[in-house]
Every structure is written in structure tokens, then in C-alpha cells.
Amino acid sequence: MLLQQLLNGIVVGGVYALFAVGFNLVFGVQRLLNLAHGAVFMTGAFVAYYTVVNGGPLILGFLLAILASGALSMLIEIVCFRRLRKSGDAEFGAIISSMGASLVIMTIWQWISKTQVLRFPFDTMPVVIYRFWGLRVSLLQLVMMGCAILIVLVMGYFIYRTPFGRRVRAVTDNERASMLMGINPNRIYNLTYFISGALAGAAGVLVGLAFNNINFTMGEPYLLYGFVIIILGGLGSIPGALLASLIFGMLQTLTIAYLPSGLTTAFIFSVLFVILLVMPNGLMGREGAGSLGRRR
Amino acid sequence: MLEVSDLQVRYSGIQALRGVSLNVGAGEVVALIGPNGAGKSTLVNAVSGLVKPAAGRILMEGRDLAAMDPWAVSKSGVIQVPEGRQVFPQLNVLENLQLGETALQGRPPAGGLEDVYDLFPVLKERSAQLAGSLSGGQQQMLAIGRALMGAPRFLLLDEPSLGLAPVVIAQVFAALRKLKSRGMTILLIEQNVRLALDLADRAYILDQGKIVLSGTSQELAADASVVAHYLGVMSE
Numbered sequence: 369m370l371l372q373q374l375l376n377g378i379v380v381g382g383v384y385a386l387f388a389v390g391f392n393l394v395f396g397v398q399r400l401l402n403l404a405h406g407a408v409f410m411t412g413a414f415v416a417y418y419t420v421v422n423g424g425p426l427i428l429g430f431l432l433a434i435l436a437s438g439a440l441s442m443l444i445e446i447v448c449f450r451r452l453r454k455s456g457d458a459e460f461g462a463i464i465s466s467m468g469a470s471l472v473i474m475t476i477w478q479w480i481s482k483t484q485v486l487r488f489p490f491d492t493m494p495v496v497i498y499r500f501w502g503l504r505v506s507l508l509q510l511v512m513m514g515c516a517i518l519i520v521l522v523m524g525y526f527i528y529r530t531p532f533g534r535r536v537r538a539v540t541d542n543e544r545a546s547m548l549m550g551i552n553p554n555r556i557y558n559l560t561y562f563i564s565g566a567l568a569g570a571a572g573v574l575v576g577l578a579f580n581n582i583n584f585t586m587g588e589p590y591l592l593y594g595f596v597i598i599i600l601g602g603l604g605s606i607p608g609a610l611l612a613s614l615i616f617g618m619l620q621t622l623t624i625a626y627l628p629s630g631l632t633t634a635f636i637f638s639v640l641f642v643i644l645l646v647m648p649n650g651l652m653g654r655e656g657a658g659s660l661g662r663r664r
Numbered sequence: 665m666l667e668v669s670d671l672q673v674r675y676s677g678i679q680a681l682r683g684v685s686l687n688v689g690a691g692e693v694v695a696l697i698g699p700n701g702a703g704k705s706t707l708v709n710a711v712s713g714l715v716k717p718a719a720g721r722i723l724m725e726g727r728d729l730a731a732m733d734p735w736a737v738s739k740s741g742v743i744q745v746p747e748g749r750q751v752f753p754q755l756n757v758l759e760n761l762q763l764g765e766t767a768l769q770g771r772p773p774a775g776g777l778e779d780v781y782d783l784f785p786v787l788k789e790r791s792a793q794l795a796g797s798l799s800g801g802q803q804q805m806l807a808i809g810r811a812l813m814g815a816p817r818f819l820l821l822d823e824p825s826l827g828l829a830p831v832v833i834a835q836v837f838a839a840l841r842k843l844k845s846r847g848m849t850i851l852l853i854e855q856n857v858r859l860a861l862d863l864a865d866r867a868y869i870l871d872q873g874k875i876v877l878s879g880t881s882q883e884l885a886a887d888a889s890v891v892a893h894y895l896g897v898m899s900e
């Protein structure tokens with residue numbers, strides 16, 4: 369049933385978008401890859417889980433997860449990136465330091481969860497199925513789609529229509545000139561990392577609910593997907609990350625539904641390969657956006 | 665108003681400024697002239713807080729700018745128009761100008777958008793266009809306009825004529841002349857001696873990190889051979 373699979377693909381893509389948009393946002397602003405983004409995502413799932421099993425409502429868990437993941441992401445930038453950036457050549461150093469942060473965070477959750485796979489208690493998210501036009505949509509799927517759309521709209525408004533967003537884009541364009549205009553880039557970094565982490569945390573909760581499987585390695589595949597998506601969409605491009613997330617989510621859902629299981633990954637990556645051959649900067653990337661050279 | 669004394673700046677290895685002293689009074693236009701690599705940009709960047717001096721002081725009305733962060737310097741009203749314009753290419757013209765208002769922070773705006781559009785009408789026509797798609801001259805006008813949006817009390821201009829065609833240079837300098845007539849305090853970096861001396865009240869000549877000559881514009885213009893000696897092929 370193709371339509372059903374497309375719908376499922378959009379839901380999956382929406383969750384990828386929450387993960388990848390933040391990943392690409394901070395890449396766009398600082399030209400640094402935050403390899404602890406998967407660990408931030410996982411932290412969201414754990415915080416929501418522990419809130420719920422300690423008697424809190426899911427919505428509280430969701431809010432706490434967003435706050436905790438945002439704060440963690442901000443902390444990662446301050447601890448792992450800020451001093452490196454002062455030294456000048458941060459690109460490679462940042463890969464190592466954020467990988468280190470990722471390992472530390474994973475170890476902490478491994479220790480807290482005693483290396484177990486955790487599951488939300490039954491009925492944390494009521495199982496309700498809606499049917500229309502012959503399609504089945506669960507309440508959870510609707511929530512996932514709703515969150516993705518809402519957050520993306522708010523983000524878009526924030527970045528393209530508010531004075532704060534204007535400053536974010538200015539720092540992205542030219543950090544030095546932005547300082548000459550009276551902008552303190554550190555403030556911009558704090559906020560963008562917070563937003564990036566909060567989005568990842570929201571994705572973590574939704575994925576934890578959807579698969580009902582929370583464990584200390586759950587961030588790793590998403591980090592890989594995140595890479596694929598930001599390269600496909602165009603490094604640093606928010607709309608690109610969004611589009612690529614949807615394409616990737618649909619490809620994944622469709623290949624799993626229609627192709628023999630051994631072929632799915634190979635097929636997905638072949639398609640991506642072809643797209644990149646035709647559009648080397650990604651779907652909406654700018655030329656040279658990913659270059660390691662310092663931009664002026 | 666601005667008093668720089670015995671300023672020394674080192675980059676890893678090289679000493680770019682070797683004890684530079686200069687001062688600019690309120691309402692004055694002062695030019696800093698010198699060949700490539702003399703240290704002109706280094707000086708304005710030190711004033712703007714982008715590079716930290718190894719020794720010496722930069723006092724603006726008694727406050728030490730060297731101890732301040734670059735964003736705090738511009739919020740205090742000392743605003744730089746950097747070499748090579750450095751507009752924000754992915755923002756449109758209007759957004760670039762609005763961004764210049766960040767430096768206001770509590771200080772009242774000067775002429776605002778109206779005034780900048782008055783000074784550079786082409787910016788009004790292009791207000792919705794991405795800054796990266798403007799010509800070099802338009803970008804220079806935008807860079808100056810952006811700085812004016814922050815109501816500068818002291819304007820630092822780093823080679824506003826760089827790479828521009830003579831007609832465009834004339835337009836830019838006509839606007840600077842207007843700013844001067846309104847009493848704006850300006851430190852102008854130039855390699856084009858005639859342009860600089862035409863506009864400025866006084867000038868300093870910087871060579872290899874040292875001030876080698878200074879005086880009123882008339883004095884220096886009268887002494888063209890000496891100026892030419894320090895500037896080599898740069899003078900006309």
C-alpha cells in the first residue's frame with residue numbers, strides 16, 4: 369500500500385528533521401561537526417523515561433527532556449569547542465573533543481541504566497488509531513508529525529523573521545564583521561546550541577516512544593543518518609536539511625517495504641550517491657559551504 | 665577624543681606596530697596613510713578590540729579600549745567599516761542595515777534608515793537584494809551605511825576606495841565629505857594620498873609599523889616629494 373508507506377515515510381522523515389536541522393544549524397554557524405549530537409538526542413529519551421517512571425506525566429517528561437538536552441548541548445559547545453575555536457584551527461580538534469563528550473555522556477547513561485534496554489510503561493502514550501481514506505495513523509504518529517511541523521515553522525520564523533535570527537545569520541556569514549557591529553557571538557552560540565540540542569532531545573523522546581526502546585547506544589545510528597542528511601541537503605542549509613530528512617525518511621520506509629532486506633541500505637546509499645553526483649553541494653547547499661578553510 | 669600612545673602589536677613572529685602614537689580630536693578627520701603591510705589595518709583593529717596590543721594604550725575619552733571586547737567597543741560608539749567591506753552576503757541590504765543598529769544599545773539613533781538612504785539612494789532601490797549580489801561600490805556604501813545605523817561617535821574607515829572605479833570612489837568620498845560637514849569624527853585609512861589629503865584635516869604616514877611623518881593636510885600636500893619617498897609608487 370504505497371500511500372500508507374509514504375505517510376509512514378513522512379513521519380520518519382519528520383523525526384529525522386528534528387535531529388538533522390539542529391545538527392546542520394550549528395554546523396552552519398560554526399563550521400564544526402558536533403559528534404555528541406547523537407548523545408544529546410539519547411539524553412532526551414532518557415530524561416523523559418525517568419520522568420515518566422517516577423510518576424511524572426509524559427508532557428512534563430517531554431519538557432524536561434527538551435530543557436536538559438538544550439542545556440547539555442550548550443555545555444558541550446562551551447567545554448569542547450569554545451577554547452578550540454580561539455586557537456584558530458578547530459575543525460579536527462572539535463571532532464575529537466565532541467567524540468570524547470559523546471563517550472562520556474554514553475557512559476553516564478550506561479551506568480545509570482545499568483546497560484539495560486528501557487521501555488516506557490504500557491499506555492504512556494495511549495494507543496489510538498485513526499483511519500481515513502483507507503489510511504491508518506496512530507496518535508503517536510500524529511504527534512510526531514505535529515511536533516516536526518510546529519518546530520520547523522517556529523524555527524523558520526525565528527531564523528528568518530526576528531532580529532535574533534538576523535544576528536544568527538550574520539554571525540554565520542561573517543563572525544568578525546558581526547563583532548564589529550556590536551554582536552557578541554558567544555551569546556549567539558549559546559542560543560543556537562541550546563535550540564539544536566532541544567530539537568534533538570525532542571526527537572529522542574519521540575523515537576523512544578515510537579520504538580519503545582531506550583538504550584545508551586540509540587544515538588549512534590541517528591548520528592550517521594544526520595551526516596547523510598546534512599550532506600544530502602547541503603551543509604549549513606536549514607531548508608536543505610528539512611528536504612533531505614523527508615527524502616531520506618521516505619526512501620528508508622519504501623525500501624524496507626518493497627525491497628529484500630539485504631538490499632535496502634545499498635539501495636538508499638546508491639540513490640544518495642547519484643544525487644550527489646548530479647548536485648555535489650547537496651540539494652540546497654552553496655558552493656564551498658563545507659570547506660575547511662576559514663571564511664572571511 | 666582618541667589617544668593612542670606607544671602602541672605595539674605583535675602577531676606570532678612579526679611585530680606589526682612598533683610604538684605608534686597618534687590622536688584624533690572631536691570633529692576632526694584624520695588620515696592614516698601608508699604602503700601595503702605598513703600596519704594600518706592592525707591599528708584600526710586594535711582600536712576596535714579585534715587584536716590585543718602587546719604594549720601601549722588606546723584611550724577613548726579616558727576609557728581604555730584595549731581592555732574591551734570588540735562588540736563592547738562598537739556599542740560604545742567607536743564603529744569600524746572594515747577593509748574589503750565585509751557585508752553579510754546572505755542577508756539583504758535592509759537586513760544588513762538593521763543589523764548595524766545592534767551597536768546602538770540604548771544610545772539614541774542618529775539619522776537612521778532615512779538618512780542612510782538619503783546618503784546612498786541606490787541602497788533604497790536595492791533594499792530587498794542580497795548584499796552578496798551588489799557591486800563592489802554598492803557594498804562599500806552598504807558597509808558605511810551599516811556603520812552609520814549604529815550612530816557612531818567615532819568612525820574608523822579602512823580603505824574605502826580599495827578596488828573601486830574612480831567614478832564610484834568619487835561617490836563614496838562625496839558621502840564622506842557630507843559626514844565630515846556634519847561634524848563626524850573620522851579616522852580614515854587610505855593608500856591613495858591625494859584622496860586622503862583632500863578630505864582630511866591632518867594625516868599621519870605609517871611605514872613598517874612606525875609613524876614616519878605627520879602634519880596638516882596642507883603641509884603634507886606641499887611636501888609631496890617627502891610623502892612620495894615613503895609611499896614609493898603608491899603616490900600619484
Ligand SMILES: Nc1ncnc2c1ncn2[C@@H]1O[C@H](COP(=O)(O)OP(=O)(O)OP(=O)(O)O)[C@@H](O)[C@H]1O
Nearest residue numbers: 675676680698699700701702703704705706707747
Ligand atoms: N592575522 C595576522 N597574522 C599574522 N600576521 C599578520 C596578520 N595580519 C596582518 N599581519 C601582518 O602584519 C603586517 C601589517 O599588516 P596590516 O594588515 O596591518 O597592514 P596594512 O597596512 O593594513 O596593509 P594593506 O594596505 O595591505 O591593507 C603585515 O606584515 C601583515 O602581513
Ligand SMILES: [Mg+2]
Nearest residue numbers: 704705706747
Ligand atoms: Mg589593511
